[in-house]
Amino acid sequence: MKKSFLNRLGIKPNIKLVNEKSLSEFDDKNIVEAIVFASRDPVHIDYLITKVSKSDKSYLNNILSLLKEDYKTRGVIFEYNENYCLFKTSPLLKAALSDEYQETRDLSRAAKETLAIIAYHQPTTRSEIEEIRGISSSKGSLDVLLDYHWIEIAGKKDIPGRPILYKTTKKFLLDFNLSDINDLPNLSELKREGLLNSLEGK
Amino acid sequence: MKKSFLNRLGIKPNIKLVNEKSLSEFDDKNIVEAIVFASRDPVHIDYLITKVSKSDKSYLNNILSLLKEDYKTRGVIFEYNENYCLFKTSPLLKAALSDEYQETRDLSRAAKETLAIIAYHQPTTRSEIEEIRGISSSKGSLDVLLDYHWIEIAGKKDIPGRPILYKTTKKFLLDFNLSDINDLPNLSELKREGLLNSLEGK
């Protein structure tokens, strides 16, 4: 196998002894690489010593450090200590390797109403939203909308109890294709467009 | 089963994959390397495209060929076809690794021939196999091949007696390094010579 490698690499076998040594090291490095790759567990150094051409710890250590160097800037890194060695994916790629999934959902009715009320009445407080919705629990919806960065806290209202004020965000404008909050159509405009007919007569 | 695992195999779970795109070709190569290296099963090209900075097949192919080149003379090699890519140990190191990892026992000649007959004639029945082999007992070989997950049952043939049909598996393609069943050696030549037709009807 060594001969065929030589030929394929175009190296003339008749060179110095140093190259002869580096050739076997090259083979041993490949063997160590393959064994560590295919092994179902981290591979013990003692085992690798039995697999290389010289049963010598410092010889093996040299191979291990060469391998570590080879994989230094790759997507996979080679690690070893006094006992074991293994391959693992580079920690630098952790974020890039994780998979992101997108799940599309409809906003709940409560959240939709809450968001609409904030959009039209901003800045507004939770109790004002509850008064319009006629329901005394809007906390869940507010949390969802805050999480999603469609609304944000806009200070506190200057009345006794100083309740939190909410307003819509830039992300809200962006996601709903509005250049400005004043672009939000009002009721009469919508009716003029012939929209919301299903609501007539209510 | 994890969604990302399915995706890597090229199976799309019913949730959208929206991976953040990476920065450059260098990063992309590292990312592809890490993903394929981390996986025991071949990784589907469609999944890798979601991970690189350009959703472009020829861009990815370029990365794949760079990786193949990088690993050309190493102990571990990189292989890819139109659908999948994977890392595996270099077949040149067979001797150094076989004593520790060999799982594939030597099959009988009968089993090997039976596998070839199924591969080239699939889906096919036991009696068709026996007809080609000219011998009336192939049961043992089928059991061995089913155990190896190289063949599987592919329903029943729509003729009297409804005999079981056999075909080769994905594992067969993987283990024999075939990109798909049309990649079988000499397939078109054998077809042209009429050697893949059953004698029935002659």
Next chain:
Amino acid sequence: MNQIIHSVELNTTSNLIIDISGFEGPIDLLLNLARKQKVDLTEISVFELSKQYIHYINTQVELKIDVAADYLVMASWLTYLKSKLLLPADDPDIEEEITAEEMASQISHRMRRLDAMKNASNILFSRPLINRDTYLRGIPEEFDEVTKLIYNSSLYDLIKSYIEKQESSIPTPIRIFRLDFMSIDSARNLISKIYSKLSSWINFINILDSDIEVSNKKSKMASSFSAILNMVNEKEILTKQDTKFGDIYIKKIDKD
């Protein structure tokens, strides 16, 4: 003849060998015989081959009966073929099922087909095989998975839900207001707080201002007055009123 047979490489390692001679069925045997005759199977002499086959079967005295059937069927079929090939062309008046040439080409086709599959099998198994010649990653790794929720409500949905809310005549929610009155207990607490200041006569009206939580003055006055009467009864407080409907003064009773 025997020389030919003995030169055939025998396979005794496989457990699926049917015959002691190492052939896997009649066509396998024919193939082996044919290889001694000619390299190209398309140019094989079926007649010569049949002769050899029948001769070989006749020499196999130890042929096991359970495995013999396939070989014997082939032998009789080849005997029939041989005799047909020997005889001159049949009387065209007699309708033959199959001609000798067709039979010969059929057996040659079957041999070629098995030969092709044997070759294919050799080629397949000479490829680098996973877990025999080459190995896959031993320790696969898993990556993180993040699921991002996307809410896909449109502006129209939003406005519609708002207007539905505005238009529909939802009854205003019932609000329970805090009742604006002072209980006798709280009036008494109030007086107890200022009790130490009552060492001289103080106008009853003045103590009412010390509570700001309740704005209902009538309630305050009534409850405080009742509390004072209780305290008078308990000999804690003295009261006096100089004229009818005049101011009421209160003072604590010194207990020593």
